Amino acid sequence: VGIIQPRIKWGQKKVRISTPQMQLDEGISLINSLPGWTVIDSKIISLLSYEKKTFFNTGQLEIVKEWLQNEMFTSLFINIKSLKLEQVLFLEQYFHIPVFDRYSVIINIFKEHACTKEAKLQVALAEIPYISSRISGVHENEGPVSKNIGISSCETFIRKRFHILNDQKRKIVKTIADLRKRRELLRNKRRSQQLPTVAVMGYTNAGKTSLIKCLTEETNLVPEDKLFATLDVTAHAVLLPYNIKALLIDTIGFITDIPTNLMEPFVATLEDAFMADAIIHVKDVSHPNHFAQELHVIETLKTLNLSNNIIENIITVGNKCDKAPMQKDAGSVHLVSCQTKYGIEDLKEIIARTIIKAKDMMKIRIKVKSGGVEYKWLLKECAVSEISVDKNPQYVLLDVFITKSKFNKFKHEFT
DSSP states (O other): OEEEEEEEOSSTTSOOSSOHHHHHHHHHHHHHTSTTOOOOEEEEEEESOSOOTTSSOHHHHHHHHHHHHHHTOSOEEEOSSOOOHHHHHHHHHHHSSOEEOHHHHHHHHHHHHOOSHHHHHHHHHHHHHHHHHHHHHHHHHHOOOOOOSSSOTTSOHHHHHHHHHHHHHHHHHHHHHHHHHHHHHHHHHHHHTTOOEEEEEEBTTSSHHHHHHHHHOOTTOOOOSSTTOOOSOEEEEEEEGGGEEEEEEEOOOBOTTOOHHHHGGGGGGGHHHHHOSEEEEEEETTSTTHHHHHHHHHHHHHHTTOOHHHHHTEEEEEEOGGGOTTOOOOTTOEEOOTTTOTTHHHHHHHHHHHHHHHTTOEEEEEEEETTSHHHHHHHHHSEEEEEEEOSSTTEEEEEEEEOHHHHHHHHHHHO
């Protein structure tokens, strides 16, 4: 694969939160996320706009064509959100190889990494607008196809294809809605158990899964050095200080310059953030553009209409601090390294205290009979931080963190 990173030098289309080289590096990571795809070479080319039918000017077309022929490329990736159909058709005819944009590359990555039924359906749903735009482009460029293929005379072949796509979209949306209902039941079950949940969010490849592995010590979790390695929402149990049990929810990663309608079908993977008690925002502090990435995540979270309680309980974690030793004064960012385990134990303490605040837990000492029903109930339902023996050896003193509703339930059952 050959990669071309267009660069707009001035005007509204000029990218201001990144650089062409950083965009190119991310494009290379995208291609490397696909099995069997290899980047042979790359170029940064300056353009006035993306609007020309030929995309490049005449001189650039010749330079790119010669470059592609010399290196024996089998495909070309132009690293922008989306190319127009007429541009794709022209470039493929001119260069005699397939031409991809970010939309088509990311769709292929999504297909590769989707494991569960819902994730696969979300990928199929995300692909429909792309296919529709291509059909529309064919219609505009070639006109209606009027051959008799068994449909009524007033319909064209292209309209028939639109009908098929829309029908497929309706079926997918219905199936996803059914799956969401099941997920809502699981959420309700978690709520009924009052199990705290923490959504782990951040840029793709920032180390979200690695952080979860460090916090939970799950040996079967295998983080991948790939963009969009996590498409399916997964929950992981963690034991925090004060014996607080919680669930960490791994979510899909963010990425710069992604087409909006491509991300919309994946809002379901962020729904757990709506219901979470707290959010861990993981950012890669070794990335040269991590401040802009952090801003992008925060702006996206604002559009999700999260409650003020959740926004107040966002923990910002700066991962890979071992690769960025200059990060001494991080302010409100908690620095960690999943590689060296630096900062992990302190982070557990921060998460525990955030949950205590978010759930409005009380710390109280309760005297119960050792091994009795009250004792067993508290061990099962609450976070018991300390157990000490009472003066009467038949009794113990339990220091517990408990919500008001559970404390009322305890009093109702045992008094």
